[in-house]
Amino acid sequence: MAAQIKPSEFDGQSVIYVDKLKLQHSGVVVGQSQDEKWFFVQSDREDTELLQWHFKVARDVLPGVLVGR
Amino acid sequence: MVLPPQVQSPVNLAEQLLERGYESAAGQVIRAISQNSTSGLIAQRLGEFEAEASRLTEAGQPLTITNPVLRALLADLDDTLTRDALLIDSAAERVQGVGIDAAGQIVRQMALALPDDMLTFGARWNTPDPVAVAQAVQYASSDAWAAELDRYQVGTRDSVLQAVIRGIVSGQNPLVTAEEVRGLVEGMPAFRANNLLRTLQLQSYRAASTVNRMENSNILAYQIRIASLDSRCCMACVALHGTQLPIDATIDDHHQGRCDSIAVTRGRERDIQSGEDWFGGLDPDRQRAQMGNAAYEAWRRGDIQLRDFVQPYRDPVFGQMIREASLRGMLAQPNRMVRTLSGDILADRGRPGATLESLTTFVENSNGPLAQALNDFERPLVGYDNSGQLIIRRENVRDAARLFVSDSQKFQYGRDYLVSLAQQQAAENGVILTLNQTERLVNQQYATQARAIQLASNVGNVRLTEAQRNRLQRAVDGDYLDMVYLRQNSEWGSLRNQLRQNSLTGLELEQARQNYRDWILGLD
Numbered sequence: 001m002a003a004q005i006k007p008s009e010f011d012g013q014s015v016i017y018v019d020k021l022k023l024q025h026s027g028v029v030v031g032q033s034q035d036e037k038w039f040f041v042q043s044d045r046e047d048t049e050l051l052q053w054h055f056k057v058a059r060d061v062l063p064g065v066l067v068g069r
Numbered sequence: 070m071v072l073p074p075q076v077q078s079p080v081n082l083a084e085q086l087l088e089r090g091y092e093s094a095a096g097q098v099i100r101a102i103s104q105n106s107t108s109g110l111i112a113q114r115l116g117e118f119e120a121e122a123s124r125l126t127e128a129g130q131p132l133t134i135t136n137p138v139l140r141a142l143l144a145d146l147d148d149t150l151t152r153d154a155l156l157i158d159s160a161a162e163r164v165q166g167v168g169i170d171a172a173g174q175i176v177r178q179m180a181l182a183l184p185d186d187m188l189t190f191g192a193r194w195n196t197p198d199p200v201a202v203a204q205a206v207q208y209a210s211s212d213a214w215a216a217e218l219d220r221y222q223v224g225t226r227d228s229v230l231q232a233v234i235r236g237i238v239s240g241q242n243p244l245v246t247a248e249e250v251r252g253l254v255e256g257m258p259a260f261r262a263n264n265l266l267r268t269l270q271l272q273s274y275r276a277a278s279t280v281n282r283m284e285n286s287n288i289l290a291y292q293i294r295i296a297s298l299d300s301r302c303c304m305a306c307v308a309l310h311g312t313q314l315p316i317d318a319t320i321d322d323h324h325q326g327r328c329d330s331i332a333v334t335r336g337r338e339r340d341i342q343s344g345e346d347w348f349g350g351l352d353p354d355r356q357r358a359q360m361g362n363a364a365y366e367a368w369r370r371g372d373i374q375l376r377d378f379v380q381p382y383r384d385p386v387f388g389q390m391i392r393e394a395s396l397r398g399m400l401a402q403p404n405r406m407v408r409t410l411s412g413d414i415l416a417d418r419g420r421p422g423a424t425l426e427s428l429t430t431f432v433e434n435s436n437g438p439l440a441q442a443l444n445d446f447e448r449p450l451v452g453y454d455n456s457g458q459l460i461i462r463r464e465n466v467r468d469a470a471r472l473f474v475s476d477s478q479k480f481q482y483g484r485d486y487l488v489s490l491a492q493q494q495a496a497e498n499g500v501i502l503t504l505n506q507t508e509r510l511v512n513q514q515y516a517t518q519a520r521a522i523q524l525a526s527n528v529g530n531v532r533l534t535e536a537q538r539n540r541l542q543r544a545v546d547g548d549y550l551d552m553v554y555l556r557q558n559s560e561w562g563s564l565r566n567q568l569r570q571n572s573l574t575g576l577e578l579e580q581a582r583q584n585y586r587d588w589i590l591g592l593d
Contacts, residue, residue, distance in 0.1 A: 020476060021410055021514050023487075023494055043486060047493060054486040058479035 005031035005040055005052070014067040015041050015057065025055060032059075083175050083329050084297075087274060090167030095266045098160040102153045103259035111149055114142040115251050122243035132236065132243040139233065146229065146254060150222040157262050158218055161209035164266050168273030169202055175274075176281040180289065180332040197284040206276045208269055213385040221261055229253050268324045272387045275320050275329075282316040282332050289316045292330040293341055302327075303393040304360055304378035310344030321381065323392045345375045349505040364396045369547050370520075371407055371438065371513030372416065373399050407438060410495045410510060414438065421524055428528050429459040438514070442521035445469075450525035461529025469522050470537040477540065477553045484554045487511070512547045519544035 008031055016026040027041040030053055039062050040053035057065060105111065121138040125131065132139070177194050208214055229250055236246030282289055292314050296306040306328050314320075314330065322328045333339060348356065357365040367373045373396070380394035399405065405416040417437025421428050432440055432451055443450050448465045492507040502510065519541040526533050533541070543552060 017480075019480065020473075020518060021491070021511065023410070023491055025480075025490070038481075043490070045490070045493075047489075049485060049489070051483060051486070053483075055480065055482040061475075061479045 008032035015065050016067055017065040086175055087171050090171055091270050094163040094167045095160050098156045099259055099263050101156055102262045105149050106255050106258050110145050114145050118142050119247045122247035125243045150225055153258050154218040154222050164270045165209045165273040168270040169206055169277040172274050172277035172281050176278045195284045197280045202277050202280045205280050206273045208386055217386050225257050264324055279319045286316055288334050289332045290335045290338055292316055292332045294330050296328045305391050305393040307344040307348050308375035308378050311341050321389050321391045323390055346503050410491055412498045425528055438517045442518050461525050463529055463531050466525045466531045470533045474537050474540045481553055512549050515544045515549035516547055
């Protein structure tokens, strides 16, 4: 049931950040949760398994990890 | 329908074949040695010693080292051990021989992928010259073997004597000492004889196996070390299981070790699951039981790795051998390395303790993962004041605790995504890991960071919220990924899973990928 995700104002925008283990996460926002608290991101790594989304980022921290913002 | 033959594990097969030969060559000797210690003169002396211990107890007198009954027992034990050593020596050549004979049979049977078709097309299994094999296996005729038999006598007697002395020094009831002495006198000679002869057989088998493999170097590519991987298997052998070795390498093992190898034929190369991977997939309770409590905790924290359990040493009779290292020994290794996602780095040296003094010593002497986490480049938890004294950077500790919690709450990952990402990035740093190993390493690294924050807050009396303390503790316990994993990150599911039934070309897969992205981006 894909209804879990709905469009967001950031859809299509790129996200990139490095976590505490120095793993680099990058991808494209593909939607948000129904309660608009989370943004879903699909990884842009070619070698990741294709999924609807790979990780999610809370609304209050998203601006800090958007590319070009 | 033709059913496949019963498949046995190679180690079990070798064990069965070796067992038969051992029983015929050594069984009688071991039983005779056991009988020497449990009947006849020694049984009589043990009875007399127990009666003497009883008499001393009733009289309220201590046992002394010059007690005549004790001296009579030790003197007769000496004579018996001399006879036992002769018995062991009399069986040694035969035991060595059965090891050599078994090698000729087992190496071929255990060679992987040596089917009849290979032999039909010209490949031929060569049998080495028996004289050459005998020359390569000369343990039983060596001076070191003779010295080992001397140690057998002296060592066994000394163990008994030490038990008596310990009893005397601690003021132990002579009856308790007599009971301990009986246990040693009755059990140790046969136990040590079996240890010696069994090791002689197995080492002879391994050395002869090497000659057999080298004789067939035209058809063998390499060998893979295998362990029995049961609950008796030591951690050094688990760590080495699955290792590829050249065919001229002899499998180093410990006394009575059961490890072996499978020779792999040219053109049919293959691999097996590593011991580390096998162990990583076991239930945590089983891991703890097999490794031991303290070592398990150290391994889970990332302080030690499986390979640290492998301790090579040189045995005077059998040459290069390995044994399981003690935890203390492992932690004391000066240049011990630990694995991280960024590559292997030096392990921490020493322990941080719980005071500013002990932490200062630790930080100044260690550059391992915990020390690095305390000295984090972006947000160091410790620093130095103007007088050069170590201080806790309280503000940074608070920030680190807050971020540690918020990161795990505000970024959440699909399990497969995160682990495969970590695996790929580790590979880019030259660290090749399986998914299980990757998961454990990610947990270990988060555990180290959490420990650093806990430590700094404890030493610096920095108050953390209950939520922070709980989350840090869960990470220290190795549960970080359970906090941030999403068990189901896509209800639509995996494209690959959905299309698993079909075989897609690269172009078709790319098109499917594009369609899928379009579908997602077009959601309304």
